[in-house]
Amino acid sequence: MSPEIAQSPLRTAGLLVARLIFAAxxxxxxxxxxxxxxxxxxxxxxxxxxxxxxxxxxxxxxxxLLVVAFLTGAFFSQAALVAAVYVLFLGFAFHGPGRWAANQNEFGFFVDHFTFLAGLLFAAVHGPGKVLSLNLGWPGRA
Structure with a gap:
């Protein structure tokens, strides 16, 4: 990532909004x-x-605990990975293929979990950002 993008106000705002959405x-x-x-x-x-x-x-x-991690940025990447596993589990356990025949809406709920999963994995890789973040967790994450 270029230094201009890495330090941009747009990136900072995007990270903060994403953290707020996850927390919400x-x-x-x-x-x-x-x-x-x-x-x-x-x-x-x-x-x-x-x-x-x-x-x-x-x-x-x-x-x-996930809300606290997303709001504070503390252990953010780890929390995002835990949340990703949790969301994947919830998708299969409560909306998985065994429920689609009885209610086709369950398939939509199932797919929604994967969209959320993708965002959480992206967040885990990119970290909480430097603004309004405790930045605890893995060394070198910003």
Whole structure:
């Protein structure tokens, strides 16, 4: 990447907006969990997972940590990779091929997870940027 692009205000703004979008998506998800943990547990149970309330709380805690990482830039690349694995898991577990025959909308939800996955992988590679970022994590990431 050329120095002009690497230092540009457009790149800085893009990174900040992307971080805010990632944080907002996970903040919405965790908010729904906190507003209806039993409903989330029911959804998890319906997908066939054991210990649904425990898993709902684990998901909520993970999502809170992701929000903090995306907002602060701390451990950003690692958080983006964890989020990517989480989103991939959610896509297959809750919207995978076994659900498409009963509801074709599930295929759309499944594909949406891959779009989000691509953004998270891109973010993991490029890091949080230098503005409004704690830049904790792997050495050399900006």
């Amino acid at each position: 998506v996970f903040l919405m998800a965790v908010s729904f969990k906190f507003m209806g943990m039993a409903d989330t547990a029911g959804y998890i149970a319906a997908a066939g997972f054991p210990f649904p309330l425990f898993l709902a709380w684990c998901a909520a805690i993970l999502e809170v």
